Amino acid sequence: MTFDIKIDKCVGAGVCAIAAPGIFDQNDDDGIVVVLDANPSNDQLGQLRDAAARCPAAVITLMEP
């Protein structure tokens, strides 16, 4: 599964990096999302879905195949 990020709406909460640390990280200062893995493997899908559900600014959109 792939996903889309609306980075201009990211608030830098780091919820995604906590939920899916293999897929997301943050900038050091403002915390804006950094994508580590744009094509996560199937065993990371649960974490990716969790990150999308919990993102406070609804920045992550899953692209269902």
Added chain:
Amino acid sequence: MSPTDTMSTKVVIVGASAAGTSAAEGLRARGHQGDIVLIGAERHRAYDRPPLSKQILQGTLEPADLALRDPEHLKDLAVNERLGVSATALDAAQASVHLDDGATVSYDRLIIATGVSARRLPHSDRVRGVYTLRTLDEGVGLRTALSEASRMVVIGGGFLGAEIAAVAAQLGVDVVIASNTSALLGHALGSEVGEQVTAFHLSKGIRLRTGHAARVKCLLSNKRQITGIAFENGEAEAADLVVVAIGSDPAVDWLRSSGLQLDDGVHCAPDCSAAPNVYAAGDVARWHNLLFDSAMRTEHRTNATDQALHVVNRIIDGDRTPYTPVPYFWSDQFTLKLQAHGHLRRHDEVRIIEGSVAEGRMVALYRKRETLCGVLAIGAAKALRQWRGHVAAQMTWDDATSLA
């Protein structure tokens, strides 16, 4: 009830904002097959509230940008939405909710997610030019008012008041904050950090009234249009716009006859249950967080979703797993992004271990008894996330300060 039965129960969610909508989405994500009724007092679908005091006032986001979920996605959830309808009473014995359109909705499980409403000053609705900020409609109204204002008084020196004041100052409005604490945010972050934040606001041209000089005596008006505020000490401030940001109250009036315990929120057990088959989530919920051994009610955006998803798991799995989050909040003021993990209220000590507010980069640790209870950072988001793990692990103060 077996898990199979649970999957086909009817869940009624009162409150269709972040917590309520997250609950509906979470139920379907867990495979819930039964009816879901989502009742919302506002006519809008769930929208992002934090930008109301930031980008909406600045004009950098429009109302349409705030939708938390794509309408098509919500349609796929097959949720029975009742928007623009308020619950008026809960009959727990009959397991039903009464609505202001005359309908009665029965439930197998009820999730209370009605949030909070802004506190107002007495008689303020009789005068034009006095605003509170909680809803999208209020945000749009305040944006228009700001574009026409020249002098604004913000009543309240908490996060919301400080954010609104910062935006207004950047828009060129002459701003006075009247705060009942001597330092902005001091009640939450402690006086040392609060004084640094205050100095930052003063450096941007905002004026501050505190103590007796900030106690409002009455609103001043001419032909029902606001002209200023009179204070208890005999002084007055002229204003063509007044924003009241003095906190909010849990929206529990509809629950008065329900038998639920309601002082400062719907009282819940550690698993977020308030009564048999009744749960609460989001700003309205007060529960005992066992991680901090403290009763909590948080008005934080991330808690709305996290607590809703906890309630979903509680309903689907049927176990009494306690909800033990590390609370998180952020606030944007001028160029400052403040972020905190933990339970900072009623802390015993603050120690700034790096930087200062003026530098735009700071890390501060908070102690409760002998434990690290929270961490605040400005412009140090990634470092903050490392500290979050130490708060979750209840690191001792000695260990935390030796790491610093």
